[in-house]
Amino acid sequence: MKIKQIEVFSVHLPLIKPFIISYANYPHISSIIVKLTTECGLVGWGESVPDEHITGETPESTYAMIKNTFAPVMIGQNPMEFEKIHDLLDKVVKRAPAAKAAIDIACFDVTGKKLGVPVYRLLGGRYHEKFPVTHVLSIGKPEDMADEAEEKLKEGYTSFKMKVGVNVMDDVKRIKAVRARVGEEIAIRVDVNQGWENSANTLKALRQLEDLGLDWLEQPVDQNDIDGMVEIKSKTSIPQMIDEGLKDMNDMREIIAKRAADKVNIKLMKCGGIYPAMKLANMAEMAGIECQVGSMVESSIGSAAGFHVAFSKKIIKSVELTGPVKFSKDIGDLKQDYIIPFIQLNERPGLGVSIDESILAELTQKSDVIE
Structure with missing residues (x-):
């Protein structure tokens, strides 16, 4: 061929x-x-x-x-x-x-x-049967983010990823507002997208967040500050995830050597696609570091590719691939596989997307x- x-x-x-x-x-x-x-x-x-x-x-x-x-x-x-x-x-x-x-x-x-x-057959076969779908909350006023979370709870969502990273103390208010609204049993992940810049700012925030039961804190510092992640991880009980700081095998090697994170967020757009993503997952598995497959908010095509990677690997514990449910119009039909609060892949050949x-x-x- x-x-x-x-x-x-x-x-x-x-x-x-x-x-x-x-x-x-x-x-x-x-x-x-x-x-x-x-x-x-x-x-x-x-x-x-x-x-x-x-x-x-x-x-x-x-x-x-x-x-x-x-x-x-x-x-x-x-x-x-x-x-x-x-x-x-x-x-x-x-x-x-x-x-x-x-x-x-x-x-x-x-x-x-x-x-x-299906593509996952090319990657070792299906391991997971389904994944919870996480709703992503864009940055807004604390009450607005809490209102949106409450609305999505009624739709069946059981986990949320909060986007923060504008101002440390304002972000703390956002996180506390959402936790107060959704209760203690709902999963909350916080993604700073490098916005807190350094370990000092991050630790200031974490002192007020320790008792909120967060699933993890994602990329609080600059993507190149691996040593900052090491310091944060050593001084908090909240699990730390690296996202922007992981692009390729060299980054993963440093993360593993320094034990810089509890979890890593693998994105196909950062590493070069399905094949390199599988290599990163294998490296993480050898080091005992749990993985997530995330996205840059892709259409059905890129989202499906990420799901096939995630469904095939035991070490991948969560997914955040929400593009198809965020678009008012998509070029593919993956949205039909989002059966809230879960995503289940179909058995069609290839990506399984029309x-x-x-x-x-x-x-x-x-x-x-x-x-």
Whole structure:
């Protein structure tokens, strides 16, 4: 099986409401979609949602990278040879993980379709039967975040991820307000997205949060401050998760050596796709560090890819892949697999996602074909 053609689409995915985190406010999500077609007529879909604050890639640079650099070298390659494909891409460009993820995901999708199996079968088979769906609360006023959490409780959600990271003491008020509203039994995870900057600010907050029963605190300090994470972890009982600070195997090696985190958040856009994500999960498993699969708020394509990784690995204990339920319009149909409060994957080959190309055309800003 050889790759005959690659189409690249720049799309704007419309959000139901703006997505607000410590360093950005997103009115929509800019995504790069890849459609890979083989000589035998099979189609694989991939996606890239870059983040210039984390991977150093923008939507514009990612589109150009795939169109001008990655797609031309992929023509004629066998999409089933994952190791060889990543080696080829790495030799062409040293990093660009989000751009590589789009190619990687499309290759896994088309390979699963060729073999007639879901992607998770290519990764070792299904381990988990279902995962709880976590609702993500964007940064807002304490009472507004508490109101939204209460509303989502009524819809069946049993866990929340709070976005904070604007001001330490204001963030403490936000967290306390949500905990008071939802009660002690509901899971709350707090994601600072580097917003507390350093260990001193973080420890100031944690002194007021110790008794709130938080599941974990995620990336409170700058992504490069691994030593800061070590200090925080040594001085609190609240489990610490690294997200932005984990992009590749070198980062994971340092995290393991320094015991810098209780948990790590693996994202396909940070590491280069499904194949590198599995390598990170294996490294974490050897070190006894629990994993989560998160996202950059991708469409059904990128979200499904993350789910296939998560469902195949015992060491992956949670998922935060909420894109399909945050969009007012999506190019795929994964949303139907969100049966709140759980997500359950279907048994269709490849990613198991059907693409509505009329919606894709409607949301596309520009496109190109490489043969």
